[in-house]
Amino acid sequence: MFGARRRRKATLEAGFLPEWRDILDRRWRHWALLDAGERARVEDVALGLIARLRWEPANGFALTDEVIVVVAAQAALLVLELPEAWLDGVRTVIVHPTTVHARGEHSQVPGLVSDEPMELLGEAQPEGTVFIVWDAARFAARHPERGTNVVFHEFAHVLDMVSGMVDGTPPMDTDEQAQRWVEVCTATYDDVQHGTDSGVLDPYAGVNPGEFFAVATEAFFDVPIDLREGEPDLYAVLADFYGQDPAGRLETRGTRAS
Numbered sequence: 001m002f003g004a005r006r007r008r009k010a011t012l013e014a015g016f017l018p019e020w021r022d023i024l025d026r027r028w029r030h031w032a033l034l035d036a037g038e039r040a041r042v043e044d045v046a047l048g049l050i051a052r053l054r055w056e057p058a059n060g061f062a063l064t065d066e067v068i069v070v071v072a073a074q075a076a077l078l079v080l081e082l083p084e085a086w087l088d089g090v091r092t093v094i095v096h097p098t099t100v101h102a103r104g105e106h107s108q109v110p111g112l113v114s115d116e117p118m119e120l121l122g123e124a125q126p127e128g129t130v131f132i133v134w135d136a137a138r139f140a141a142r143h144p145e146r147g148t149n150v151v152f153h154e155f156a157h158v159l160d161m162v163s164g165m166v167d168g169t170p171p172m173d174t175d176e177q178a179q180r181w182v183e184v185c186t187a188t189y190d191d192v193q194h195g196t197d198s199g200v201l202d203p204y205a206g207v208n209p210g211e212f213f214a215v216a217t218e219a220f221f222d223v224p225i226d227l228r229e230g231e232p233d234l235y236a237v238l239a240d241f242y243g244q245d246p247a248g249r250l251e252t253r254g255t256r257a258s
């Protein structure tokens with residue numbers, strides 16, 4: 001216990017290390033799109049997560065700085081303009097080297113019980129554990145154009161849980177904002193379920209409203225221009241909620257991406 005506390009204090013005191021910045025330069029495409037202020041905020045929040053959370057490797061996997069920094073920075077990006085405390089529900093991040101084949105009841109699809117192994121790339125548990133599959137996370141960080149990102153997905157579930165349940169509606173500032181959110185998300189969710197949406201969102205968005213928000217978050221940050229074009233209303237409510245404009249960011253600073 002004292003050891004953990006000391007480690008945490010030492011990590012915070014050392015600050016965000018230059019070698020971690022190098023990792024983000026090389027391993028996370030989004031990093032090149034952020035301006036100096038945004039980078040400072042991501043570093044600040046990521047440092048807090050690196051220090052505070054229990055980072056556990058699964059299955060004999062070894063956690064490197066790259067694993068921890070790439071996951072923490074992406075989680076930090078989600079709360080760039082939101083209260084950092086909204087991530088306080090997370091206590092442990094368990095990183096698996098590769099896809100996990102789970103049996104039994106899968107919390108990602110409530111009520112689903114199956115003897116068939118189901119492929120899991122991640123999971124966010126209400127008790128405060130987030131589980132991430134590293135090869136998928138590493139690939140997504142380098143290839144945002146694919147539009148799927150397990151770290152954004154699971155941490156979107158964490159934001160959703162702040163309001164008590166995973167229902168696709170994270171905390172909103174005003175009733176008006178919440179009303180518009182429900183209106184737009186319900187309409188787009190119906191479109192996804194009927195196959196009449198733009199096709200930008202992964203069909204997994206149609207599983208339930210919680211998955212809809214998580215999948216929409218992945219698209220919002222990783223293929224923002226496509227989402228703004230295909231689902232403008234959805235893009236607008238997400239931009240309002242997150243307080244960010246990733247499409248504008250990509251348009252103005254996209255050429256800096258290597």
Ligand SMILES: [Zn+2]
Binds near residue numbers: 108153157210211214
């Ligand atoms: Zn999910």
